[in-house]
Structures are given as C-alpha cells and as structure tokens.
Amino acid sequence: MLRHGAEYESLDQNELRGIGSDEVLARISQSNGGMIKRDLRRAEDAAAALRALSSARLIEICKDAGELFLNGELPLNQQGDTQTADDYVATLSKTSGLPHVLVRKNMRKIWTVLDGMGGILRGLMRGMDPAVVETGFGEHCDIPVYYAPTASALGVVLPSNSPGVNSIWIPSLALGVPVVLKPGREEPWTPLRIMQALIAAGCPREAFSFYPTDHEGSAVILDRCGRVLLFGDEAVTKAWSNDERVQIHGPGRSKVIVGPDVVDDWKTYLPVLAASVADNGGRSCINASSIFVTSHGREIADALAEELATREPRPADDDQAVLSAFANRKFAEFIDAKIDEDVAAGGAEDLSRARRDGPRQRDVDGAPYLLPTVVHCDSVEHPLARTEFLFPFTSVVEVPPDRLVADMGPSLVVTAITRDAKLIDELKRSDHVDRLNLGPVPTSHVEWDQPHEGNLFEFLYERRAIQRAADW
C-alpha cells in the first residue's frame, strides 16, 4: 500500500496465491475506507508536488519510466525486495493466468504509452502545447485558452483481467494529476511496477496512492475523488452510471460488422475476425464478442470455430501460448455452464463443439482454461448474441442490412468492414460506438493518440473563459 507515495504495512493482509497452487506469492496490505478518506484530504499537496515539474519534464520522466518498466529491476517494497522484468512476467502470469508471452505483449503496450507520452498528449489535447496544464493558461491556434483541473486526484478502480488497461491512467501523471489506484485482487503487480518505474525516473512519490482494498474502500475512492475511472461489470458500475465524475469502463461488447457489400468475400477477412476475438487471450473489452453479418452467418461461424480451435491451452511459459487461465475456477465453471444452458434453450448452435476434443473447460498445470467458442445465433435477441465473456467467445448473427446499426447496442469498438457509405454514415452518427475502425482493422488494435472510452485530458481539465486586459 502506498499512501501519497509512503509505504504502509497494514495488519490486514491478503495472501495472493498462484492459480492452482498453495504457494503464497505475496501478502498484500489492505487499506480500510477511513484511511483513504483521511489521505484524500491531502490530495492537493500531492497535486502541488507534481505540478512543480514542467510538462516537458513529466514527459521525459514517462519516457525514462518506460524503459525502466520494460527492463529495469525495480523496488517491490521498502524491505528491499526488488523485481526484475522476468520476475514481473512470471508472477503476474501465476496470479492472473496470462501466459508469459501475453504479459510481455502487454508490457510492450504500456511501454508504448510511457515512451510516446508526448504524442499521446498531443492527440488528447488536439495539438495544443501540453504546457498549458502547468499554469492553466495558454494559447491554441492563436486563441487564448484557460483550462482548470476538475480534480486534485484521479481515482482508478482497476480490474484484474489484463495489465494493458493500466495504460489508460498513465497520462494523468503527465497531465499533472496524481493517481489514487485500487488494484484488482489478482493484479497488483502492473500498477505497482508502473508507479515504481515512474518514481525511479523522477516522478514525485506523493503523486501515487495505491490502496488494495474492499468494496468500502472502492466506494470511498468513487465518492471522494473528483474524477474516477471505474472498471467492472454492470453490477459494479450501474450505481455510478449517472455520475459525471465517474467514467465507466464496463463490458466492451465490441463488434465486427461485415457489410453487405463485402460479405460474399468473408474468407478474406477471417484473420481479422479471429484476431478481434482472440488477441490478448480474448480477455479485453476491445475483443469482439459479436460479429454481425448480413448473410453466410453459419458458414462464417463454422470457419471461425475451425480457425480458433487451433488455439489450445499451453503451459504459461510456452512462447506459443495464446490462451489465459482463469484466476477463479468457479468463474470459469459459471461461464461454461451459462453458455451450455443458453445454447440448450434453443436458437443458438455452439459450432466449436464439433471442433474440440472434449469439454470446453480444460485444465493445464492445475489451472482452468476455457477453449475458444463460436456460437451461431438465430437472432440478436438471443441471450448469447450480444454478451461478453472473459475468454475468446463470439456470437455470429445474421442481421438485415437496415438493422445492423440499430440492433448493435452499446459497443466499445466497432470494426466496420464495409465501403457502404450509408452504413458508415449510420455508424458515425450512432451513440453506441465509442471507437470506430473502418476496414479490416481488428477490434483489438489500439492507436494511443486516439481517446479510449473518453478523452482523459477533457475528463481531467475543463475549458473556461479567459479575457485579459491588453496590458495585463
């Protein structure tokens, strides 16, 4: 636990074990809600420490931190324990289920964000000089601008599913706003390593608070931080859905739409469909969980099932591993049973069933995996047609051309493989699309100069009017 950068060893500690193992990998100090409340009173001091550095310096620090994060030996705690990059990969793999190769890919993603922070800020700030956040005043396209921070600290309630999600909060530091992080239970490693890398690179320690905590502690972060990024399923996020201080990162329900103009050529796009569904172990909110097509639905589903069937569980340190284990066996069992139940109710066919040898759930080295699953649904109203699970799962549904957008529902990423101008126009206007990929771009592809579920700069700063006397 870090309280404004100072390590605190709590008497309340959770033991973190590897999946399918009794080995205790770490004891994680837990914080109570009152402690977080008390610390947040000093959030402005932490912000002042961060703002004492220029924007250019913070961008430099991020760049250096990127290198340290990727390759450095960094402190784990004040007892002198350290963590090399290989240690990080191995431990995160043990607690989260991600194979080493996917952890390394995620490391690279995080490095990209840290290393390219200058460009990311230009993207988020639409080309404005990032130094505007130092004083709040500046100019953009010869027009005076005044930006005021909306929060003394950015709260972040993180998930455990993928280390890559940590990329989202990192620009907050470069924008001069401290972070208050609540890690996912199985994944304290990535936010901790990022923070240690930033501190080692010269970022003020005070800018980092790190609270492994329970629901009560999360609620304090949500209540008391001026701005919060909240990751979680609908059960977690619903209560905050109307709070403008809270940016919700819930289920992605990302989709691929294959338009009527190209659907006969679907075989060309099979690799894009497979990557969209299964990249990063199919665990991300940007993985496609539904594929909408206007025809050839069953054929596409069957071919995709065949393609994904080659992705089998392998030991975590196998370089060919592409699937992730479940940290919680019961969760895997629940998902497995839920898919079977919904298929058995009719209106859907599990095309992966014939392609796999044995049941969907399989254990490797004592860890539970779910094998990729492609379901063909008769209708978008089927319970499996627009849902999302934490493994490579997708439905394929035939939808009439004039219903493709209307029936889509909220979708974090939509890859639209079409040149149909009318369909593209409909997508552009839809409230349900957060990120639009035009053409055969996997849903899992990320360009970091584009906003992700909202623009962090606009979330942390609001533009206000400024009028100065000529000689003032």
Place this chain on the structure above:
Amino acid sequence: MTTASELDNHFRDIVRWHFSPDTGTPHWLEWAAQAGWNPAEEVTGIADLTRFPHFDGELLRTEPHERWIPKAYAGRPFTIFETGGTTGMPKQRIGWDDYKIDYEQFSDTLSDDEFPKGGYWLMVGPTGPRRLRLAIEHLANHRGSSCYFVDLDPRWVKKLIKSKQFDQAKAYMTHVIEQAVSILEKRQVSALFTTPKLLEELGDRLSIPEAGIKGVFCGGTTMDPQTTRFLCEEILEGCVGFVPTYGNTLMGLAAHKPDLKADNYSITYYAPQPRALLRCVDPESTDTLVDVNSWGRVELTTLTKEFFMPRFLERDEALRRAPCEQYPWDGVGEVRPFGQQAAKIVEGVY
C-alpha cells in the same frame, strides 16, 4: 478479580436463587419441574454449567415479562431493554439494577486522565430502548459527569441497506454526525462513547483531540487489529485514550486487555466474571471449549440475581484467549460475526 472457587460459589448461589421457590424465577422453576433434575440442589460449581442446554433467545421475544421476574423483585417496576440492530420483534430483557452495578464496576477500569471525573460525556450511537443508553448515562453520573446524546437507529440503517437505499443510509449517517459535531464544537466534552464506524466518521469531520476529547469508549461492531490501529494512531492521533468494549443487553460489558499496541492491536475482551461468563466453544460440539488461540463460537452465560441465562450462543465468533494479569480467566479475542469467513455479513452499519 474472581478465583475459580469464587466463580463456583457465585454460580451455585445464582442457580439456587433462580431455582428456589422462595426467590426463584417462574420460567426457571417451571423448566426445572420438567427437566428431571433439581439445579437448586444438584449444582455444585461451574462444572455443572453444561448440564443446562443452550438458552433459547427466542424466549426473550415470546415469553411474557412476568415470567422473568425473580420472586424477590415482584412488584418492583422494571426497565425493559431491547437488543441492538435486529428488525422485527426484538429480544427483550427486563432489569432493575444490573446495568448500574455492571457499569459502576466497569468505571473502576477507566483512567481518570482519559475519562476525567466531572467532565462532560457525549454518546453517539444506538440509544432508544437499549440498555446502553441508560448505562452510559449512569456511568457518566457515577463519575460525577453528565452526558449528551445523539441517537442512531441501527434498525433503520439496516432496512436502508437491505433495500439498497445507500444514498439514504449515507444521508442518515451524515445527519447523525452533524449533530455530534455540533455538540463537540459548542460544548466542552471530554469523554465520548461511540461505535467504530461513527468514530471514524467523526474523525473525518474534526480532530478528536482538538475537540477536547481525552478518552473514547467504543463498541458495537467488530474491530479487527488494523481498524483498531487506524482508530488509535490516526483518528485519535495517538493521544486520546481508547477503550474498546464488547457487550450487549444480555451480558453487560466486557473490558479489554490494556496496552493494545503491545498486542499488535488485537483486542481481547474479558467478561465481568462472575456476573457473566464468556466461553469459546466448538461450533460443532458446543460442550467443548476450543483450544487457546483457536476460533470458536462465543457462548454467553449471565449470572445475576436479576437474570439467569445459561449458555446462550452469540452470533459472534472469537479466538479463545488465555487469562491475563488483570483478568485471570479466559478471554475472547478479535470478536467478529459468526461465519464471517464463510459469508459476507452486513454488520458495519453504524
């Protein structure tokens, strides 16, 4: 301080009192008539405790009060006390002087520096029909002090939480805290009784030592070691006396083993023997005590002339703790709701 023989004698005396036709309690006399043995004559000491079955708490909801009046108290108006935060028909215990005796004895454990005689007290917590309300006022009075009260109705809070009206629960908490802050800002209060949660909230609004508080008497819900440490080091800023207590309407109150820091903030409570007896029993075989430093279900026996309640299984579990210098009998450590490890229990509502 009681020795084993004093406990034996006290137990025998109390059983005789409640089971003798001259002084006895209608409920227990009738029970004995059907039990097939005569406790008044056969009980010789505390070893006979397990000859009694576990007390059925439901009786305190259903039996007329008259059935609990020992003959010696007949005709004397009594006070009706109700248990804490449950909804529906509460358990009710009648009493006369027990709460005064319990709290006068407890007063002897308090430091005059932390709870100055003559200084004002403030109670923030469940008042209403609870024994605690009169008891705190009596404790203050006994120490030459007077007490302000701010009520919190835990039954209402539980209903709000059950129906997921979290905003309302929060607003109610704020309402309670605002009243307490108002008194602390405008009056000279030196001693505070409240619950851990309310203490934390109060500490979020003002500095407890700067408000003039010298000692905090705290109870009502679980305090794990980290919570206790946080309250002592941060909310009380390391300079206010902290006296955690475990008790309820049926028992009275158990004192804690002093010097919390030395025990790494793990609180152990000792029942006010011989007037009450706490045991940590094996939940699967409740005649058997668990080993020292093992978890067991808390079993309460109340032994006063006003009330005899053998082997009531509390809804709590605790670590059985060894006797200590101040209290040479078993204690209960790190008390928490029974089954907390197995299921999430809504407890910390006030």
